[in-house]
Structure formats: C-alpha cells, structure tokens
Amino acid sequence: MSTGIISCVVVDDDQVSLHVVEKLIAQTPSLKLESSFTNPIEATHYLREHPVDVIFLDIEMPQLNGFEMISLLDYTPAIIIMTAKKEYALQAFDYEVHDFLMKPITDYSRFLKAVNGLHKIDQRTGDSDPWNFFVKSDSLLHNILxxxxxxxxxxxxxxxxxxxxxxxxVLSTLKAIESKVPPDRFVRVHRSYIINVKRIENIDPNNLQIGNKVIPVSPNFRENLLKKINLL
Structure with missing residues (x-):
C-alpha cells in the first residue's frame, strides 16, 4: 500500500450487495478493484495466486462463511467485514479485522472512513522491510523470521x-509467498524455487548451493539472480 493505491477484492454471495460495494470502490480513487466473487471458495483459490491489500468480506455465505475463509488464507490482508447482523461484530474482531460495515451499505462517508483507516495503517508501518510473517502448517500458526x-x-x-x-x-503457492518476502533479498531462480540471496554459498552455470541443497537455476532467471548478488 506504500504507493497509495490499495488493491482489493469483494466477496459476497448477494449480487445486489456486491454491486453496491463495487460502485463505492469505483468512486474511491485510492482503491483498485482486482476482482469480485459470489463464491468464497473461488475467492480463496484466487487470493492464493493473487494477494491483495484488503478484502471486503461478507459473513453468511454458502459452502464457506467469511470467518472460515479468513482462516484458510495463508497471508493476512486487511479485512473489512460486511454484514447485516451486529452480533458478528465481537467475533469479527477476534479475527483482527480492520473494520465492520453494517448492511445495507448506503453511507459513502462511513465506507470512506474505513478506507481512510487503511491509509493510516500504511503510514504507521512505513516502507520498511517486513521481518516476519505467519503461515499455517499442521493446524498451527508458525512465526517465520x-x-x-x-x-x-x-x-x-x-x-x-x-x-x-x-x-x-504450507498450503499455498510460490507466488503468494513471494509477495510476503522482500524482493531485494529473495529471488526466484526456477519455477519451483525462491531463494534467500544472503544464504547462497556458491553458484555455477546451472545451479547454486545453500547448505547441503543444490538448487537448479533456470536460464530465464539467471540474469535477475546475478543482478541481486554483490558481485566484485
């Protein structure tokens, strides 16, 4: 979000509510709508491949409710819950959601207040590299440094x-994990590998070594790898 443009998706099985939020997003220059979904399972698959900054998320949906969908994500975008039931508010904040919008969402000023709060988070965190993130593995959340x-x-x-x-x-994709790590320190060297540049021990024309692991370097990725290392 450091550029000021916030990428987002909308997930709501109610077509009318979904279109209302789409129109509000279209009125807001700082928001970029990447996609909309009425099916939360399709949304979850999409988000694993296309991480976004914020999700406008309904709670009561068939197949998968909003809280279940949050639990399935392998990264933590800002969540703005949309629901007609106030009783979900306390549960929503158990999931550390950013904001809570009551349906029907007709007040643009209230919608804009939630969006402006996202910018405040971005200003507070600044552009510094992340030092950790959490992933779900074996039913546990693991803190990865x-x-x-x-x-x-x-x-x-x-x-x-x-x-x-x-x-x-971790149930995820390389692309989703790649979005969580600093691009100046991590580089894709093969369609199946992303490596920490600081951990490279040696590089030959076709491979590199990290510890005891020999990792293939594809010709298409080699030039970018060489740009990332401090070569004398």
Whole structure:
C-alpha cells in the first residue's frame, strides 16, 4: 500500500450487495478493484495466486462463511467485514479485522472512513522491510523470521519453506509467498524455487548451493539472480 493505491477484492454471495460495494470502490480513487466473487471458495483459490491489500468480506455465505475463509488464507490482508447482523461484530474482531460495515451499505462517508483507516495503517508501518510473517502448517500458526528462510520450494499444491531450524509444509503457492518476502533479498531462480540471496554459498552455470541443497537455476532467471548478488 506504500504507493497509495490499495488493491482489493469483494466477496459476497448477494449480487445486489456486491454491486453496491463495487460502485463505492469505483468512486474511491485510492482503491483498485482486482476482482469480485459470489463464491468464497473461488475467492480463496484466487487470493492464493493473487494477494491483495484488503478484502471486503461478507459473513453468511454458502459452502464457506467469511470467518472460515479468513482462516484458510495463508497471508493476512486487511479485512473489512460486511454484514447485516451486529452480533458478528465481537467475533469479527477476534479475527483482527480492520473494520465492520453494517448492511445495507448506503453511507459513502462511513465506507470512506474505513478506507481512510487503511491509509493510516500504511503510514504507521512505513516502507520498511517486513521481518516476519505467519503461515499455517499442521493446524498451527508458525512465526517465520525472514532472515531465517533459506529457500522456498514448490511441492504440488503446497510449498515447503526451508528455514535454519525446520521445514514447514504450507498450503499455498510460490507466488503468494513471494509477495510476503522482500524482493531485494529473495529471488526466484526456477519455477519451483525462491531463494534467500544472503544464504547462497556458491553458484555455477546451472545451479547454486545453500547448505547441503543444490538448487537448479533456470536460464530465464539467471540474469535477475546475478543482478541481486554483490558481485566484485
């Protein structure tokens, strides 16, 4: 959000409510609507491949409610809950949501207040690199320290995050994890690998080594890798 433009999606099984929020977003220059969904499962799959800054999220939906959807995400965008039931407010804040909008959402000034709050968060956090993030693995939330990551490996529908201490299997994609790590310190070297530049021990024409692991370097990614290292 450091550019001032906030990417967002809307998830609501009610087409009328969804279109109302789409129109409010269109009136707000600081918001960029990436996509809208009436199906929360489709939204979850999309968000694993296309991380956004904020989700405008309904609670009562078939197949998957809003709280269940939040729990399935492998990263933590800002969440603005939209519902007609006040009793969800306390539960919503258990999930550390950013704001809570009551349906029907007809007051643009109230909508804008929620959006302006997102900018305040961005100003408070600044542009400094993140030093950690949380991932869900084996029903637990694990705190991952950025500097401890050796490399990240695609593994079917999962990724393996190799750290100094352990290896975590996470239901996610390389693209989603790539959005969580600093781009000046992490680089994709193969369609199946992202590596921590600081952890490289040596590089040959086709591979690099981190610890005991030899990682292939694809020709398409080699030039970008060489730009990231401090080469004398």
């Amino acid at each position: 950025i500097d401890d990551i050796l490399f990240i490996e695609a593994f079917g529908d999962y990724v393996k995050i190799h750290t100094v201490q352990k290896v975590l299997m």
